[in-house]
Amino acid sequence: MAAAAAPVCVLVLGMAGSGKTTFVQRLAAHLHGQRCPPYVINLDPAVHSLPFPANIDIRDTVKYKEVMKQYGLGPNGGIVTSLNLFATRFDQVMKFIEKRQNASKYVIIDTPGQIEVFTWSASGTIITEALASSFPSVVVYVMDTSRSTNPITFMSNMLYACSILYKTKLPFIVVMNKTDIIDHSFAVEWMQDFETFQDALNQETSYVSNLTRSMSLVLDEFYSSLKVVGVSAVLGTGLDDFFVQLSKAVDEYEREYRPEYERLRKTLEKVQNKQKRDQLEHLWKDMGTVCMQGNTLAGSDDASAMGPSELILTRGTLDEEEEERESDTDDIDHEVTEESHEEPAFRNFMQETRMKYQRRSNQNE
Numbered sequence: 001m002a003a004a005a006a007p008v009c010v011l012v013l014g015m016a017g018s019g020k021t022t023f024v025q026r027l028a029a030h031l032h033g034q035r036c037p038p039y040v041i042n043l044d045p046a047v048h049s050l051p052f053p054a055n056i057d058i059r060d061t062v063k064y065k066e067v068m069k070q071y072g073l074g075p076n077g078g079i080v081t082s083l084n085l086f087a088t089r090f091d092q093v094m095k096f097i098e099k100r101q102n103a104s105k106y107v108i109i110d111t112p113g114q115i116e117v118f119t120w121s122a123s124g125t126i127i128t129e130a131l132a133s134s135f136p137s138v139v140v141y142v143m144d145t146s147r148s149t150n151p152i153t154f155m156s157n158m159l160y161a162c163s164i165l166y167k168t169k170l171p172f173i174v175v176m177n178k179t180d181i182i183d184h185s186f187a188v189e190w191m192q193d194f195e196t197f198q199d200a201l202n203q204e205t206s207y208v209s210n211l212t213r214s215m216s217l218v219l220d221e222f223y224s225s226l227k228v229v230g231v232s233a234v235l236g237t238g239l240d241d242f243f244v245q246l247s248k249a250v251d252e253y254e255r256e257y258r259p260e261y262e263r264l265r266k267t268l269e270k271v272q273n274k275q276k277r278d279q280l281e282h283l284w285k286d287m288g289t290v291c292m293q294g295n296t297l298a299g300s301d302d303a304s305a306m307g308p309s310e311l312i313l314t315r316g317t318l319d320e321e322e323e324e325r326e327s328d329t330d331d332i333d334h335e336v337t338e339e340s341h342e343e344p345a346f347r348n349f350m351q352e353t354r355m356k357y358q359r360r361s362n363q364n365e
């Protein structure tokens with residue numbers, strides 16, 4: 001039987017209220033409809049209620065309110081600490097995913113509402129790297145299109161997306177959500193046509209608009225390779241296009257990211273192997289000192305050629321004479337002290353026996 005392909009991990013990120021959870025729910029429902037049930041993971045410890053059944057829910061492991069109480073933290077600190085605590089056990093999550101890889105083609109991960117909790121935390125990096133080093137992984141940045149009609153807000157959103165792309169270094173899809181409110185074509189046009197974006201900016205006269213003008217030039221390169229999909233998570237439109245982009249992103253992962261992860265993995269393995277070798281050498285050197293002592297006694301001069309177990313054996317096979325001498329030396333003090341106690345007692349005993357014997361022989365006479 002052919003080995004099942006590794007599941008694709010879809011990390012759903014986005015600003016608070018952009019529609020991440022609704023999008024995850026919609027994706028899960030869509031995949032269930034295709035008889036391809038996904039493996040769903042919720043990493044938001046503070047979410048009130050989930051509109052979808054999660055296979056792994058951080059709330060089952062970490063009680064966010066308890067964490068706040070115990071560590072005396074506010075809501076944000078509580079979320080960060082909960083995610084940190086959960087990250088320490090992420091190896092178990094990885095095992096669950098590995099076990100499920102025959103049953104689920106996709107692993108969908110919903111992240112905390114406060115995006116920076118995931119994107120700028122150590123735990124976010126640990127989780128992302130753990131996933132990306134084992135499975136094809138794609139970042140999906142959900143954006144509220146209806147709240148991005150202002151060119152400056154749009155630019156801020158894009159800069160954020162860009163920073164996440166450079167931080168995660170993973171294939172990236174921008175999901176322009178809530179297209180039932182406003183079509184995302186205006187945003188696509190802004191990204192493709194610099195002049196149109198400049199026209200929109202001309203309506204703005206603030207200092208920020210000048211900055212945005214310069215930034216949009218910088219972002220040109222970012223836009224050119226970006227995968228953008230318009231979606232309505234509420235209505236479920238745009239999902240077919242989303243899966244087309246997802247499959248392109250997976251190809252990109254295999255082509256560009258996997259070799260890099262493999263290279264990193266090999267470098268790490270090399271470093272770890274070298275560390276192990278160094279430690280072993282260190283151990284051998286330590287044991288070698290013992291062996292040198294043993295060898296002086298045993299008469300062998302090739303100490304470095306032996307492994308630790310041989311060295312231990314060497315120590316146990318001393319010359320009989322030497323062994324005796326060593327054991328004699330060990331026992332000497334012990335015997336001397338015993339004898340020193342025994343001598344007067346023995347003299348008394350001899351005296352008493354002699355007297356008894358004389359008494360008896362006198363009686364017999």
Ligand SMILES: Nc1nc2c(ncn2[C@@H]2O[C@H](COP(=O)(O)OP(=O)(O)OP(=O)(O)O)[C@@H](O)[C@H]2O)c(=O)[nH]1
Pocket residue numbers: 014015016017018019020021022023044112113114177178179180181231232233234235
């Ligand atoms: N009109 C419309 N509303 C949407 C859409 N997707 C989500 N919403 C609404 O946007 C609001 C936020 O949606 P959520 O899915 O909770 O967003 P979120 O990003 O998970 O929110 P946090 O976890 O709090 O950051 C809800 O009221 C949703 O009903 C959409 O496609 N169209």
